[in-house]
Amino acid sequence: MAEVAHMIDSEVFLAFSTYATIVILKMMLMSLMTSYYRLTKQVFANIEDTTLVVKTTEDRKKLVRFDPDVERVRRCHQNDLENIVPFVVIGLLYSLTGPDLSSALLHFRVFVGSRFIHTVTYVMALPQPSRGLFFGVGLCATISMAYRVLTTALFL
Amino acid sequence: MAEVAHMIDSEVFLAFSTYATIVILKMMLMSLMTSYYRLTKQVFANIEDTTLVVKTTEDRKKLVRFDPDVERVRRCHQNDLENIVPFVVIGLLYSLTGPDLSSALLHFRVFVGSRFIHTVTYVMALPQPSRGLFFGVGLCATISMAYRVLTTALFL
Amino acid sequence: MAEVAHMIDSEVFLAFSTYATIVILKMMLMSLMTSYYRLTKQVFANIEDTTLVVKTTEDRKKLVRFDPDVERVRRCHQNDLENIVPFVVIGLLYSLTGPDLSSALLHFRVFVGSRFIHTVTYVMALPQPSRGLFFGVGLCATISMAYRVLTTALFL
Numbered sequence: 001m002a003e004v005a006h007m008i009d010s011e012v013f014l015a016f017s018t019y020a021t022i023v024i025l026k027m028m029l030m031s032l033m034t035s036y037y038r039l040t041k042q043v044f045a046n047i048e049d050t051t052l053v054v055k056t057t058e059d060r061k062k063l064v065r066f067d068p069d070v071e072r073v074r075r076c077h078q079n080d081l082e083n084i085v086p087f088v089v090i091g092l093l094y095s096l097t098g099p100d101l102s103s104a105l106l107h108f109r110v111f112v113g114s115r116f117i118h119t120v121t122y123v124m125a126l127p128q129p130s131r132g133l134f135f136g137v138g139l140c141a142t143i144s145m146a147y148r149v150l151t152t153a154l155f156l
Numbered sequence: 157m158a159e160v161a162h163m164i165d166s167e168v169f170l171a172f173s174t175y176a177t178i179v180i181l182k183m184m185l186m187s188l189m190t191s192y193y194r195l196t197k198q199v200f201a202n203i204e205d206t207t208l209v210v211k212t213t214e215d216r217k218k219l220v221r222f223d224p225d226v227e228r229v230r231r232c233h234q235n236d237l238e239n240i241v242p243f244v245v246i247g248l249l250y251s252l253t254g255p256d257l258s259s260a261l262l263h264f265r266v267f268v269g270s271r272f273i274h275t276v277t278y279v280m281a282l283p284q285p286s287r288g289l290f291f292g293v294g295l296c297a298t299i300s301m302a303y304r305v306l307t308t309a310l311f312l
Numbered sequence: 313m314a315e316v317a318h319m320i321d322s323e324v325f326l327a328f329s330t331y332a333t334i335v336i337l338k339m340m341l342m343s344l345m346t347s348y349y350r351l352t353k354q355v356f357a358n359i360e361d362t363t364l365v366v367k368t369t370e371d372r373k374k375l376v377r378f379d380p381d382v383e384r385v386r387r388c389h390q391n392d393l394e395n396i397v398p399f400v401v402i403g404l405l406y407s408l409t410g411p412d413l414s415s416a417l418l419h420f421r422v423f424v425g426s427r428f429i430h431t432v433t434y435v436m437a438l439p440q441p442s443r444g445l446f447f448g449v450g451l452c453a454t455i456s457m458a459y460r461v462l463t464t465a466l467f468l
Contacts, residue, residue: 014311017249021305024242028295031238045231048281052288075357081237081393082343086336088245089400093329125360132364139340149333155326170467173405177461180398184451187394201387204437208444237393244401 012104016095019108020088023115027084030077033123034070043067076122080115083135087111087142094145097152111141168260172251175264176244179271183240186233189279190226199223232278235291236271243267243298250301253308267297324416328407331420332400335427339396342389345435346382355379388434391447392427399423399454406457409464423453 037043042063044050050060091111095104114137121131193199198219200206206216247267251260270293277287349355354375356362362372403423407416426449433443 011311014309017252017305017309018311021246021249021302024245025299025302028238028242028298031295046228046278046281048284048287052284072358077238081241082340082389085241085393085397086340089336090333093333096329125358128360128364131360139343142340143337146333146337149329153326153329155323155330167467170465173408173461173465174467177402177405177458180401181455181458184394184398184454187451202384202434202437204440204443208440233394237397241397 010095010098011101012099013095015101015105015108016091019112020091023084023112024088026112026116026119027077027080030073030080030119034073034077037067037070037073041067041069043070072125073123076119079118079122079135083138083142084115087138087145090142090146090149093149093153097148099148107141107145111138114138114141166251166254167257168255169251171257171261171264172247175268176247179240179268180244182268182272182275183233183236186229186236186275190229190233193223193226193229197223197225199226228281229279232275235274235278239291239294239298240271243294243301246298246302246305249305249309253304255304263297263301267294270294270297322407322410323413324411325407327413327417327420328403331424332403335396335424336400338424338428338431339389339392342385342392342431346385346389349379349382349385353379353381355382384437385435388431391430391434395447395450395454396427399450399457402454402458402461405461405465409460411460419453419457423450426450426453 038045038049039052042053043065044063047060047064050063054060054063091108094107099107114134118131118134118138120126121134194201194205195208198206198209199221200219203216203220206219210216210219247264250263255263270290274287274290274294276282277290350357350361351364354365355377356375359372359376362375366372366375403420406419411419426446430443430446430450432438433446
């Protein structure tokens, strides 16, 4: 990890910035997808939100409820949080270890690609093990970068 | 994104450090608010936690339950996680693209301000669309920074 | 926070990279632990996941259910997200403020140690206040680093 200050100007860091931003924007889209499902299916988590679609008090209480499709999108969002956050943290540190550009691009592309496909498999409820497979691919990309960080920068 | 290594010494980076730390501390406060509600309202998620307030076995089982106020604080915390984490990641990369100080401060202040107000509207259950509005303002600040990162640093 | 660009080459930054990677890997383990419990206890969140263990349609529906052990692991994972993410963000900024190596190592070790013990106390349901104590220790380590960031880098 010598001279990592130079790394921050490198193409690897530019690539990291690009892919991290894309995958974070993708994660933020899940919030909007949840809102869209809540409004179109009229399923709310808070009583005050129901005024967005109906006005009578009695009808409003019934709209605070669970819906399997909304919960599915929320689980997908949660899975993104649990996997994309580790990628961003470890990917940043990995970028500072001075990896080959081709090797770094491979890690970033595999991870980001696997998360986009993971979302499609989750939201569309495609048959397993498709979702498990792309979850695993993303996990392996992150662990591979973590391995390089630990072997390059280990200081306990 | 040329010479970003110099950016890390800049006033923009100091400003980012300040606002990121403040908004992360605000997010951590939600944990303490949840604990406070759980202890004062005697609503627990784990059987072993109930010994903090009662000792008899029969009473303890009844305290592992849901409470709408606790769930509200937890949803607010979750919304923070889903929005503040993207801000921190994209804000860090944005700070390294060398934006104007005034432009950077505007983004940071708008985001952090919107999240504080969002929490007040959520916890106090203020009428919609107040909460939706401040959620949207924060989202736009983050997306605006992401746009600059992608137009400055794009490397696919 | 002057000359923080040099800090990124420092032993403090190497130590941060090491401990951040370790604690993020520990958080990722919670995903695998959840999958392990779901498969061995046959408790699923999605109907399509049940094909991994049974094939008949009637039996599959019954496997989409809640289980207290799975929920416990998921709460532990959520608690990690709520605490490890703040540590990583504030720890990174703290590392750039040029703290003493011994002081930085103390913060990193206390935090990471407390989170490992926290997980043991949570998953094994050890009597309180053990879990609360280690949650608090980790929180204090993060707040102490945040205090240094704000007193060193404050720029509002």
